[in-house]
Amino acid sequence: MREGYYAQIWKVVRRIPTGKVATYGAVARAAGFPGTARQVAWALRGAPRGRLPWHRVLGAGGRILLPTEGGLEQRLRLQAEGVSFQADRVRMDRHQYKMNV
């Protein structure tokens, strides 16, 4: 089933190391599907929870876009990994993970 696209996205997300983050758009590009940032969110939502560092994927500018509790959990998880924030955004200048396109 829908493994083709999702599997690629998950593979990229799993490459993001602890303490680093990436944006939806960057993940999409690295996976070989430029312009599908929105679909990355689908892939994360439909991902098998527990074995994917979903919390390391953020919106452009380092913003957490996951609403309500999920967003809070995401922030806590990131902070637990040593990711620093400035107001509501992650300091991308320090934590953005550069992927080999």
Place this chain on the structure above:
DNA sequence: CGGGTGACTTCCC
């Protein structure tokens, strides 16, 4: 195959 739905982005005011 048409239409609605977003954990998106970018541009413009």
Place this chain on the structure above:
DNA sequence: GGGGAAGCCACCC
């Protein structure tokens, strides 16, 4: 820098 509009696209009726 907030707010709105438009572009994009996999997924599910």
